[in-house]
C-alpha cells in the first residue's frame with residue numbers, strides 16, 4: 001500500500017486537535033488493524049511496554065478503551081490524512097489531576113520530527129484543555145528516542161524502576177518522567193492553538 005492509498009480513508013476523519021504539522025482524530029474500532037500492525041513486532045512491543053496480542057484481542061481493547069472515561073486515544077494524522085501513529089492520555093485521574101502519556105509511531109515515520117510535534121500537542125491538550133496537573137511517562141532506560149522526545153517536550157526524569165521489564169534475554173530498567181503544569185506553562189514555545 002503506498003502513502004496515498006493509506007491516507008484516503010483517513011483524509012475525511014474529524015481532526016479533533018492539532019499540532020504544528022500533525023492532527024489527532026479519535027481512535028475508532030476499525031483502526032485496530034492499523035494499530036495492530038504498528039505494535040506487532042517484539043521490539044515495538046518492548047518500546048511501549050506491551051506484548052503483541054491477536055488482532056481480535058486488540059479490537060476488543062480498542063472498543064473498551066473508547067468507553068473508558070479515564071483515557072483519550074487518537075490516531076496521529078499528517079496533513080494529507082496519512083495515519084502515522086497512536087497517541088493517548090491514559091490513566092486519567094481528574095481528582096488528582098494526573099495522566100500518563102502513550103505514543104507509538106509507525107517505524108517508517110520516525111525521526112522526522114513527528115513524535116516531538118505530537119507529544120507537544122498532547123501536553124497542550126492535557127494542560128490547555130483538560131485540568132491536568134501532571135503528565136507522566138515511563139520508558140525503559142535505553143530507549144534513546146523516547147527519552148529524547150520526552151526531554152524535548154519538557155519532561156523531567158524523576159526516577160528509575162529497576163529491573164522492571166524483560167527483553168531479549170535480559171532485564172531492563174524503566175525511567176519515570178513527569179511534566180508538571182507549571183513546567184509546561186514556563187515553556188517558551190507556541191501552543192497547539194497558536195499554529
Ligand SMILES: CC(C)(COP(=O)(O)OP(=O)(O)OC[C@H]1O[C@@H](n2cnc3c(N)ncnc32)[C@H](O)[C@@H]1OP(=O)(O)O)[C@@H](O)C(=O)NCCC(=O)NCCS
Nearest residue numbers: 047104105110111112113114115116139144145146148149
Ligand atoms: C519515541 C518516538 C515517539 C520518537 O518519535 P520520532 O518522531 O521518531 O522523534 P522525533 O523525530 O520527533 O525526534 C525528537 C528528538 O528525539 C531524537 N531522536 C529521535 N529518535 C532517536 C533515536 N533513535 N536515538 C536518539 N535520539 C533520537 C531526535 O534527534 C530529536 O532530538 P532533537 O529534539 O534534539 O532534535 C518514536 O521513536 C516511537 O514511536 N518509538 C516507539 C515507541 C516508543 O518508544 N514510544 C515511547 C514510549 S514513552
